Amino acid sequence: MSAxxxxxxxxxxxxxxxxxxxxNWSYSVKDWLLTIDHKRIxxxxxxxISIMFxxxxxxxxxxxxxxTSPHGQLMTSExxxxxxxxxxxxxxxxxxxxxxxxxxxxxxIPLMIGAxxxxxxxxxxxxxxxxxxxxxxxxAAMIMGGVDTGWTFYTPYSSVYSNTNVSLTLVGIFIAxxxxxxxxxxxxxxxxxxxxxxxxxxxxxxxIWAMYSTSVVIILGTPVVAITLALVVxxxxxxxxxxxxxxxxxxxxFQHMFWFYSHPAVYIMILPSMxxxxxxxxxFSRKRVFGYSFIAFSSLAIGVFGFLVWGHHMxxxxxxxxxxxxxxxxxxxxAVPSAIKVFNWTATMYKGQVWxxxxxxYALGFIGLxxxxxxxxxxxxxxxMDVHLNMTYFVVAHFHFVMVGGATLxxxxxxxxxxxxxxxxxxxxxxxxxxxxxxxxGFNLTFLPQFIVGYLGMPRRYHYYPAEYQIWHVLSSAGAxxxxxxxxxxxxxxxxxxxxxxxxxxxxxxxxxxxxxTSSPPPMENFHEIxxxxxxxxxxxxxxxxxxxxxxxxxxxxxxxVRQEAARDAEEGHPETGHPAGD
Amino acid sequence: MDHNASDLAHQPGETHQTHHITQPIVYYVVYALxxxxxLLTVGASYVNMGSLNNLVAMTIATIKxxxxxxxxxxxxxxxxxxxxxxxxxxxxxxFLFGTLGDYVTRNWISVTGW
Amino acid sequence: xxxxxxxEHGHHHDPALQxxxxxxxxxxESYVVGMWTFLVTEIMFFGALFLAYTVYRRENPAVxxxxxxxxxxxxxxxxTMVLLTSSLTMAMAVYHAQMKNxxxxxxxxxxxxxxxxxxxxxxxxxxxxxxxxxHVPGPHFEYVRGEGExxxxxxxxxxxxxxxxxxxxxxxxPKDTIEPDFSNKAQLFFSLYFCMTGLHAFHVIIGIGVMGTxxxxxxxxxxxxxxxxxxxxxxxxxHFVDIVWIFLFPLFYLIPGS
Numbered sequence: 017m018s019a020x021x022x023x024x025x026x027x028x029x030x031x032x033x034x035x036x037x038x039x040n041w042s043y044s045v046k047d048w049l050l051t052i053d054h055k056r057i058x059x060x061x062x063x064x065i066s067i068m069f070x071x072x073x074x075x076x077x078x079x080x081x082x083x084t085s086p087h088g089q090l091m092t093s094e095x096x097x098x099x100x101x102x103x104x105x106x107x108x109x110x111x112x113x114x115x116x117x118x119x120x121x122x123x124x125i126p127l128m129i130g131a132x133x134x135x136x137x138x139x140x141x142x143x144x145x146x147x148x149x150x151x152x153x154x155x156a157a158m159i160m161g162g163v164d165t166g167w168t169f170y171t172p173y174s175s176v177y178s179n180t181n182v183s184l185t186l187v188g189i190f191i192a193x194x195x196x197x198x199x200x201x202x203x204x205x206x207x208x209x210x211x212x213x214x215x216x217x218x219x220x221x222x223x224i225w226a227m228y229s230t231s232v233v234i235i236l237g238t239p240v241v242a243i244t245l246a247l248v249v250x251x252x253x254x255x256x257x258x259x260x261x262x263x264x265x266x267x268x269x270f271q272h273m274f275w276f277y278s279h280p281a282v283y284i285m286i287l288p289s290m291x292x293x294x295x296x297x298x299x300f301s302r303k304r305v306f307g308y309s310f311i312a313f314s315s316l317a318i319g320v321f322g323f324l325v326w327g328h329h330m331x332x333x334x335x336x337x338x339x340x341x342x343x344x345x346x347x348x349x350x351a352v353p354s355a356i357k358v359f360n361w362t363a364t365m366y367k368g369q370v371w372x373x374x375x376x377x378y379a380l381g382f383i384g385l386x387x388x389x390x391x392x393x394x395x396x397x398x399x400x401m402d403v404h405l406n407m408t409y410f411v412v413a414h415f416h417f418v419m420v421g422g423a424t425l426x427x428x429x430x431x432x433x434x435x436x437x438x439x440x441x442x443x444x445x446x447x448x449x450x451x452x453x454x455x456x457x458g459f460n461l462t463f464l465p466q467f468i469v470g471y472l473g474m475p476r477r478y479h480y481y482p483a484e485y486q487i488w489h490v491l492s493s494a495g496a497x498x499x500x501x502x503x504x505x506x507x508x509x510x511x512x513x514x515x516x517x518x519x520x521x522x523x524x525x526x527x528x529x530x531x532x533x534t535s536s537p538p539p540m541e542n543f544h545e546i547x548x549x550x551x552x553x554x555x556x557x558x559x560x561x562x563x564x565x566x567x568x569x570x571x572x573x574x575x576x577x578v579r580q581e582a583a584r585d586a587e588e589g590h591p592e593t594g595h596p597a598g599d
Numbered sequence: 600m601d602h603n604a605s606d607l608a609h610q611p612g613e614t615h616q617t618h619h620i621t622q623p624i625v626y627y628v629v630y631a632l633x634x635x636x637x638l639l640t641v642g643a644s645y646v647n648m649g650s651l652n653n654l655v656a657m658t659i660a661t662i663k664x665x666x667x668x669x670x671x672x673x674x675x676x677x678x679x680x681x682x683x684x685x686x687x688x689x690x691x692x693x694f695l696f697g698t699l700g701d702y703v704t705r706n707w708i709s710v711t712g713w
Numbered sequence: 714x715x716x717x718x719x720x721e722h723g724h725h726h727d728p729a730l731q732x733x734x735x736x737x738x739x740x741x742e743s744y745v746v747g748m749w750t751f752l753v754t755e756i757m758f759f760g761a762l763f764l765a766y767t768v769y770r771r772e773n774p775a776v777x778x779x780x781x782x783x784x785x786x787x788x789x790x791x792x793t794m795v796l797l798t799s800s801l802t803m804a805m806a807v808y809h810a811q812m813k814n815x816x817x818x819x820x821x822x823x824x825x826x827x828x829x830x831x832x833x834x835x836x837x838x839x840x841x842x843x844x845x846x847x848h849v850p851g852p853h854f855e856y857v858r859g860e861g862e863x864x865x866x867x868x869x870x871x872x873x874x875x876x877x878x879x880x881x882x883x884x885x886x887p888k889d890t891i892e893p894d895f896s897n898k899a900q901l902f903f904s905l906y907f908c909m910t911g912l913h914a915f916h917v918i919i920g921i922g923v924m925g926t927x928x929x930x931x932x933x934x935x936x937x938x939x940x941x942x943x944x945x946x947x948x949x950x951x952h953f954v955d956i957v958w959i960f961l962f963p964l965f966y967l968i969p970g971s
Contacts, residue, residue: 236753236757239755240760257904273764276761336705667952
């Protein structure tokens with residue numbers, strides 16, 4: 017079989033390194049751009065996604081600066097429309113949807129289940145190229161004059177009347193959608209078929225359950241938005257009338273088809289993050305997750321119920337009232353599985369030995385902010401309230417609480433948690449804690465005022481507003497500046513750590529999980545021998561008292577010596593015990 | 600490590616495909632059925648059955664699709680996982696068709712104040 | 714590394730075994746499940762178009778009924794037969810792949826490709842006629858109702874919103890006055906027709922490409938096709954293409970009514 021970028025067996029590490037890892041077996045560009053190693057692909061994605069996040073963030077800064085004054089000092093209305101569209105398109109389709117699955121999911125899933133790679137490594141590489149091509153097309157559209165329809169592309173404005181680069185953007189999103197689908201297919205087959213011997217479904221880490229559920233949602237939802245956006249392009253180019261009321265089309269049909277994906281899409285964004293939180297909370301409470309099956313099944317429930325609530329985006333569009341009532345009721349129900357998770361995470365921490373590392377701070381921030389975001393969602397699910405709150409800043413604040421306070425915080429927590437595994441280096445813990453605190457403060461200062469100004473009536477997507485709203489906008493923009501600093505600091509220290517960070521051991525956190533039983537960074541084939549799993553997930557209970565103490569009091573990395581010993585015992589010759597604590 | 604991972608590759612609870620090779624006669628019979636149903640559906644469209652016509656046409660089409668899925672695509676002889684995925688696709692289509700609920704209920708009794 | 718471990722334990726690994734898999738059973742099942750997962754995305758992809766069709770047919774039943782008479786039922790029926798038969802020949806190709814008979818695989822795949830081309834040619838004739846009749850949606854679209862066709866009675870506009878004001882009065886807000894005419898609704902039918910049959914034809918073309926590639930790989934005895942899985946996966950794809958047409962045919966060509 018053609019193996020595009022596998023090293024020949026027995027290749028020694030490059031000079032100066034002590035062992036061969038996935039990072040150092042070759043430094044050539046070809047072996048990076050044609051890699052089929054899931055770990056390298058994850059790193060490639062990390063770079064692309066970070067660039068998109070940065071660009072989407074610039075658009076956000078432009079919006080926030082513009083909104084500090086009620087009369088639009090910096091840009092015309094047309095340019096403002098393009099700014100919020102750019103922010104939405106880049107953040108939703110090119111950052112939030114792929115971020116955790118394509119970076120952390122790609123890297124960690126095979127390691128967590130004890131596999132050598134994903135089921136379809138070449139499909140994985142293709143998905144990165146599709147993402148990059150789609151992203152470049154969307155960026156080209158931005159550079160060539162932008163799009164002003166909003167990331168929701170409502171018809172007939174997007175399909176008939178807008179004079180901006182709609183088609184190019186939509187084709188870029190379409191292609192990125194296939195990248196997402198490829199990732200979803202890969203993860204589903206991998207989780208079903210590639211688990212290590214003994215790794216039953218209920219021994220899987222909860223991150224895997226979350227990623228599996230996410231992948232199912234991706235598979236079932238993305239094609240619908242793909243064809244919907246393709247129809248808009250066809251309508252624009254060929255002047256058909258599928259969504260144009262003047263030609264017999266129904267713009268509400270567009271919204272039904274669009275939101276059929278775009279609501280489950282928000283669950284694609286949040287489920288992986290919730291999976292990460294389960295991992296972090298278990299590790300830094302030194303306790304197995306309370307209510308494992310509840311959290312596992314709630315991931316599936318969110319995935320399924322998430323498909324039944326899309327109409328709550330359409331309460332005021334002319335949709336039938338009875339349909340709206342049904343969607344409202346279902347939207348209340350879909351909050352329940354998420355709440356179940358929050359209760360279980362809290363119960364996990366109760367009587368645990370909580371260790372306040374940076375990942376844990378992000379996880380705790382997630383629980384607080386996601387709860388606020390979720391509860392405000394219930395206001396919006398309530399049909400009567402939504403009539404007043406829809407299309408105001410209340411909605412904007414709600415979804416930023418769940419998307420930024422939830423999904424992005426989980427992403428950052430996961431990046432910090434697995435950074436030593438991915439790069440073999442520790443980031444500076446002090447700076448990380450500071451950055452987490454700064455971004456928490458900045459986040460709240462940015463988005464809490466938006467609840468208030470939305471409630472007071474400030475519409476979204478407007479940059480002219482009555483003077484009495486200005487104070488809230490100024491507070492929000494100030495918060496955005498603080499938040500930007502909070503995001504900027506990790507960029508600096510992560511890059512710094514690549515060269516100057518202390519080398520991390522195999523298991524600097526003393527965590528339980530197959531990914532911590534291999535070296536940091538892992539070798540090309542992940543495991544020198546496929547482990548046989550005989551223990552339950554999150555088996556922290558069997559850790560001895562002294563081990564737990566040593567891990568708590570030492571700097572990250574020092575307690576690793578104990579665990580490395582145990583891990584090596586498990587690897588080398590005790591398949592029956594195979595127990596992380598080695599006894 | 601003495602365990603050969605491949606011995607244990609068959610996870611508990613999952614049966615592997617017993618590599619059953621379907622005999623051609625099965626395909627020929629299914630093909631004949633498909634042709635018969637096709638002629639039936641063309642004929643039925645010329646008979647006026649009122650609102651039943653649509654139901655008949657879609658039922659016949661569904662039967663044909665099921666025949667193709669079970670036999671030509673060998674889902675009947677495959678693993679349960681394959682069967683589950685085939686079913687999920689069509690079930691989700693039903694969720695999507697929930698959109699019709701909006702259109703059907705739009706002209707129901709209007710309520711003052713909305 | 715993984716290869717060495719397997720060999721140490723005395724297994725001959727099949728040359729088709731990819732490095733990430735432990736054994737052929739795992740690999741085969743993975744490929745089939747993966748293909749089905751992809752087909753599920755295709756179901757949802759086409760399914761959304763079927764939804765659009767259903768919504769518009771429900772809203773404009775008389776228009777769809779009248780306009781669909783311009784489609785050629787005979788050609789549609791022949792095309793259905795062509796695709797059903799091609800599904801049979803593809804299934805036979807998969808059978809011979811499993812029996813490792815290279816010649817017969819090539820014959821059946823070749824026949825399937827011929828049927829696929831036949832389908833496209835007949836469709837090409839249909840589309841050409843549409844082009845001549847000015848039924849292709851777009852700037853040149855023109856729908857002329859035949860003589861003797863009964864006029865479609867339009868329902869009078871009904872108030873959409875009836876609101877009760879604070880002084881107790883009911884106010885009615887009339888429906889938007891832009892009413893698409895018959896020609897526009899006919900264009901809607903043809904828009905859906907071309908989008909759906911066009912997307913289907915695109916999938917047929919891709920199918921031809923895939924099968925053609927397999928045909929040449931078999932002809933040149935490429936090692937990848939010593940293994941039956943590529944043909945089986947192509948077969949799954951082709952059967953799916955057939956299923957889409959099984960639904961398209963009655964929906965567009967056989968709309969019931971006098």
